[in-house]
Amino acid sequence: MNSSNITFDFIDNPIYSIAYKVSGVLATICGLTSMFLILRNSPNIFGYYKYFLFNIAFWSFVFDMHMTSKNIYLATGCLFGLHIFYGCIISAITVAFFYRYYAVNRLINQFLSKRNIVLIILLHIFYNSIPLASYLVAAENRFEITQLIIQEYPNVKFYIENLGCVMLHPEISRPSSLVHVCISIFCFTISIPVVSTLIYKTIYALKENQQYMSAESYRMHRQMLKTLIFQLLIPTCTIILPLTTAIVLWYSSSEGVPQSAVQSGFILATTHSFTNTMMMLYFFPVYRIALIEKIRSLQQRLISILSISFCKLHQYCLQ
Structure with a gap:
């Protein structure tokens, strides 16, 4: 493929546009439905945990709304929103795992102390602040990056000048661009070992404390832990993997790689609210x-x- 012929014309594909709109409608319906059900129909045995479930549903809804309101080209503002809202989703899920761990060990009051609540809020706000800061450093020489990209890919000039696309170029941004990529990968994946450790410790604590629980409480803890595991898998499967695959396919684009594969990755990344709601309805009768x-x-x-x-x-x- 001749690099000078690269365009973003595939965005105008009517099937892609319809799929994005359908995804937005599903995100709206499912997101609002899940939040309504959590607030109105959560059983008393859930206690404060319903607010942590609501937190996950809320940020999933906000993320999907942010993504479905944008086109496939990634403007700088869209990148910031993607990082911030994704960070909020991962923070919400991680905090919910901590809640379950403390709940199993009967330390809810300690977990819900004012100090911990402040830390939870700060985690949501600043989780992905470092990747955003590293991007701003890597994109500092924006004028030089813009000119070089337009020279290499003249057909994308309209999108760069009018839509403010996110741009990094290895010849100008290196090594700061490599630092940005490494930091982003670290922040996107650090939750996996943290949560895996919490899962192990929670399962162990649940077995240790089973003798002090009623059969109903034990089943509830097991069910909620199982649900949280799926709530971690959902953003991994519907956000991280599709977006990563789409970006890799885009940068390695050749005549043998259909644009539909790239588009499908971005569309799949907007199905988080839908899949989260379906999971909630399945696991919670x-x-x-x-x-x-x-x-x-x-x-x-x-x-x-x-x-x-x-x-x-x-x-x-x-x-």
């Missing part, structure tokens, strides 16, 4: 039952309204 009841209630109301309207129309016609 209380939410599934509540949703079914609400759908039936709405269905009955709709039938009632239509019946009344039909009767009034029929009476009017008879007159």
Whole structure:
């Protein structure tokens, strides 16, 4: 492929556009549904944990809304939002694992101390601040980077000048660009060993404390731990892997690699709210039952309204 012929015209693909809109609609419906169910229908036995579930659902919803409102080209503001909201998702999941660990060890009050609450808030805010700072350092010579990229890829000039795309160039940004990539990878993956350690320690603590728990409490702790594991796998499968694959395919683009593969990666990265809600409905029957009841209630109301309207129309016609 001739580099001078590279464009972003595939963004205008109608199938891609429709898929992005459908993903946005699903994210809106599922995100709002999951947050509503968590706040209104969580059983008392969940305690404060429902707010940690809500935290995960909320940031998943915000991330998907941010991504589906943008096009595939990554503007600087979009990059900042991606880092910040992704950091909030990982922070929310990690904090929920800490909550489960403290809950199993019956140390909830210690975990919910004012000091820890402040640390949790700071973690959400600054989790990905270092990658953003390293990007700003790597992109410091923006004018030189812009000119060199336009010279190499003249057909992307419109997007760079009008949309402010994120840009790094190894000839100008090195070694700061390499530092940025390494820091980003570290921040994106550090949660995996941390959470894996928490899973091991929580399972061990759960077995140790089983004799002090009722059968119902033990089952609840096991179920919630299992759910959290899936809540870690979901962003890994729907955000990290698709985006990484899409970027690798894009940079190694050749005539043998279809653009649909790149597009699919970005679309899949916006399905976090949908998959998170489906997982929640599957693992927590209380939410599934509540949703079914609400759908039936709405269905009955709709039938009632239509019946009344039909009767009034029929009476009017008879007159």
